[in-house]
Amino acid sequence: MLNIEPRQSACFLAAMQCGTVRAAAEHLALEPSTISRNIAALETALATTLIERGRSGVRATEAGVLLMAFLKRQDRELDLLQSEFDALANMKRGSVSIAVGEGFVGDLFDNALANFSSMYPEITFALTVGSTEHVIRQVTSEQAHLGLAYNVGTDSQVRVEAASTQPLVVLVKRGGVFDTQKSFDLTTLATIPCAIPPKSFGIGSMIAAVEVQQGVRLRAVIETGSISALKAFVRNDMGCTILPQFVVESELSAQTMVARSISSGISADGVSSLLRKEGRKLPQAARLLIKHLKSMSAFTE
Amino acid sequence: MLNIEPRQSACFLAAMQCGTVRAAAEHLALEPSTISRNIAALETALATTLIERGRSGVRATEAGVLLMAFLKRQDRELDLLQSEFDALANMKRGSVSIAVGEGFVGDLFDNALANFSSMYPEITFALTVGSTEHVIRQVTSEQAHLGLAYNVGTDSQVRVEAASTQPLVVLVKRGGVFDTQKSFDLTTLATIPCAIPPKSFGIGSMIAAVEVQQGVRLRAVIETGSISALKAFVRNDMGCTILPQFVVESELSAQTMVARSISSGISADGVSSLLRKEGRKLPQAARLLIKHLKSMSAFTE
DNA sequence: GACTTTGTTGCGCTCAACGCAACAAAGTCG
DNA sequence: CGACTTTGTTGCGTTGAGCGCAACAAAGTC
Numbered sequence: 001m002l003n004i005e006p007r008q009s010a011c012f013l014a015a016m017q018c019g020t021v022r023a024a025a026e027h028l029a030l031e032p033s034t035i036s037r038n039i040a041a042l043e044t045a046l047a048t049t050l051i052e053r054g055r056s057g058v059r060a061t062e063a064g065v066l067l068m069a070f071l072k073r074q075d076r077e078l079d080l081l082q083s084e085f086d087a088l089a090n091m092k093r094g095s096v097s098i099a100v101g102e103g104f105v106g107d108l109f110d111n112a113l114a115n116f117s118s119m120y121p122e123i124t125f126a127l128t129v130g131s132t133e134h135v136i137r138q139v140t141s142e143q144a145h146l147g148l149a150y151n152v153g154t155d156s157q158v159r160v161e162a163a164s165t166q167p168l169v170v171l172v173k174r175g176g177v178f179d180t181q182k183s184f185d186l187t188t189l190a191t192i193p194c195a196i197p198p199k200s201f202g203i204g205s206m207i208a209a210v211e212v213q214q215g216v217r218l219r220a221v222i223e224t225g226s227i228s229a230l231k232a233f234v235r236n237d238m239g240c241t242i243l244p245q246f247v248v249e250s251e252l253s254a255q256t257m258v259a260r261s262i263s264s265g266i267s268a269d270g271v272s273s274l275l276r277k278e279g280r281k282l283p284q285a286a287r288l289l290i291k292h293l294k295s296m297s298a299f300t301e
Numbered sequence: 302m303l304n305i306e307p308r309q310s311a312c313f314l315a316a317m318q319c320g321t322v323r324a325a326a327e328h329l330a331l332e333p334s335t336i337s338r339n340i341a342a343l344e345t346a347l348a349t350t351l352i353e354r355g356r357s358g359v360r361a362t363e364a365g366v367l368l369m370a371f372l373k374r375q376d377r378e379l380d381l382l383q384s385e386f387d388a389l390a391n392m393k394r395g396s397v398s399i400a401v402g403e404g405f406v407g408d409l410f411d412n413a414l415a416n417f418s419s420m421y422p423e424i425t426f427a428l429t430v431g432s433t434e435h436v437i438r439q440v441t442s443e444q445a446h447l448g449l450a451y452n453v454g455t456d457s458q459v460r461v462e463a464a465s466t467q468p469l470v471v472l473v474k475r476g477g478v479f480d481t482q483k484s485f486d487l488t489t490l491a492t493i494p495c496a497i498p499p500k501s502f503g504i505g506s507m508i509a510a511v512e513v514q515q516g517v518r519l520r521a522v523i524e525t526g527s528i529s530a531l532k533a534f535v536r537n538d539m540g541c542t543i544l545p546q547f548v549v550e551s552e553l554s555a556q557t558m559v560a561r562s563i564s565s566g567i568s569a570d571g572v573s574s575l576l577r578k579e580g581r582k583l584p585q586a587a588r589l590l591i592k593h594l595k596s597m598s599a600f601t602e
Numbered sequence: 603g604a605c606t607t608t609g610t611t612g613c614g615c616t617c618a619a620c621g622c623a624a625c626a627a628a629g630t631c632g
Numbered sequence: 633c634g635a636c637t638t639t640g641t642t643g644c645g646t647t648g649a650g651c652g653c654a655a656c657a658a659a660g661t662c
Contacts, residue, residue, distance in 0.1 A: 004379075005307060006305070021639075021641090031622075032641085034621075037620090047386070053639085054627095054628080054629095056628090056629080058639095063390075066385050070378065078303045085347065085364055088349075088367065321607090322609055323607085334611075335652075338610085356607070357660080359608095
């Protein structure tokens with residue numbers, strides 16, 4: 001029965017791909033003598049000549065071509081085996097990449113990832129934080145498996161796995177200078193200094209739409225994508241910010257700030273969305289994570 | 302990418318087959334600790350548990366069952382690879398046995414074997430020379446892979462790979478006593494001393510058939526299966542011989558003798574044949590040789 | 603509770619596999 | 633045609649991976 005040592009076949013394949021023993025050595029961070037010996041050992045084990053050697057490098061013999069084809073099939077079968085193991089392990093291992101609007105970060109960790117990671121400790125995450133534009137780009141270019149964004153437009157490339165209406169609320173410091181009424185109309189809001197996200201953020205574009213709709217311009221003292229900065233602005237009683245409530249769940253719980261609705265018949269409802277690329281087959285770990293993400297505050301009423 | 306060391310998978314398979322680590326150790330002439338460590342190393346490499354361990358021995362987990370199936374498939378593919386290597390190697394090494402009518406020997410070497418051997422120097426030949434009877438017996442009894450014979454009868458055990466009509470001709474010394482006309486009819490031939498092969502030779506039986514057909518008896522001064530003797534007879538202007546022309550190609554080229562046709566409406570056409578046993582699987586080297594044999598003069602018009 | 607059988611682990615030894623340096627062979631260039 | 637460069641190979645010394653041995657822990661059996 002033929003016996004093929006993985007390190008020997010690795011040297012052989014590298015030599016075939018690189019064209020010379022020395023280039024293969026460089027590629028594998030080994031010495032040329034190591035490559036040469038491993039190939040020779042493989043030829044001995046298989047009792048056939050696998051490469052033609054010369055001043056201009058190495059080429060596969062007919063037997064070498066057969067072996068390359070065999071090793072290629074083996075790689076595919078090892079991939080299949082890996083997939084079977086993964087499926088069997090019930091997604092106990094893998095990596096999921098997620099692009100999120102910064103507003104989601106707290107909710108994501110508090111209400112989804114903490115629990116999920118305790119159940120599947122060997123699943124890892126790659127997280128990028130950015131605007132709704134960024135999130136959509138990451139998802140459609142398949143650099144992220146999943147996306148969490150606010151106020152996503154309709155895009156045929158994007159499938160919405162979960163969505164929830166999340167009205168914007170006015171956030172002011174509890175008992176602060178601006179905590180003057182239970183509900184703000186826009187005219188009143190326009191007199192208060194506020195910090196808001198830019199239009200490239202779903203929240204920012206929503207606010208801009210309301211301004212246009214009502215013919216009012218807010219006193220946007222600060223425009224930033226940093227949710228931390230927006231919270232710090234409010235925490236320091238410098239004014240108000242306008243965000244979906246789920247963004248500040250923990251601050252509301254801690255009673256450091258209060259959420260007041262925006263009144264006077266304006267449509268300030270936004271939608272938070274859980275996104276994936278239409279038609280893309282996700283790894284099992286990502287599919288499982290979706291179920292957990294649906295329990296975030298962002299996706300509940 | 303999964304990496305499976307053959308010695309690790311060997312220990313795993315042995316443990317599965319034997320039922321305990323210690324039995325596997327005995328089976329492979331190793332220590333139980335070696336088996337245990339190799340299986341553990343394989344589990345680490347594959348990041349999955351392969352066996353359940355207990356006082357009553359070891360059993361495959363679901364992942365272990367998947368791996369066993371994979372390894373079984375791999376064994377079959379290694380067998381196939383081995384067969385491919387063997388087929389490839391057989392073309393370049395091996396031995397072919399051939400039984401030939403002596404008349405074919407010159408043609409065989411001049412127009413086939415010389416070229417073939419330069420291409421495949423490690424292929425050797427076993428040659429027996431004899432009558433058409435001998436050739437057929439060697440082929441049907443599988444003592445020869447291939448046979449070259451003249452005027453083979455129909456035999457269900459024999460497959461004809463190539464055949465060519467090769468008429469008999471009268472051979473006399475150029476410018477000799479008997480070189481008296483461009484075409485001999487049988488009556489004239491009957492007056493000339495001649496040397497011919499015996500009836501067990503295809504040529505001999507063909508000549509006998511013509512004698513009966515025409516009611517004429519040749520002056521057969523010498524009857525021998527030795528083509529050299531037949532040629533020597535003519536070369537010494539002792540008379541004529543009757544052979545297919547391809548037997549004396551080189552003598553004709555050297556202009557030491559001439560070939561004259563046999564006239565007067567008799568059917569003196571014989572057939573030279575390349576034979577193999579019907580249903581016998583020939584080694585690759587013999588299959589390759591067949592292609593070269595077809596370029597002999599005996600098989601061209 | 604004593605005994606047996608199983609798989610595992612600590613430890614020391616050995617040799618297989620590596621890197622390094624030198625060599626041989628074969629193109630290339632002036 | 634000689635000098636040079638690039639290729640693959642081989643001799644030699646070093647080292648650490650893998651083995652065997654002995655002891656241990658766990659779990660059935662009597």
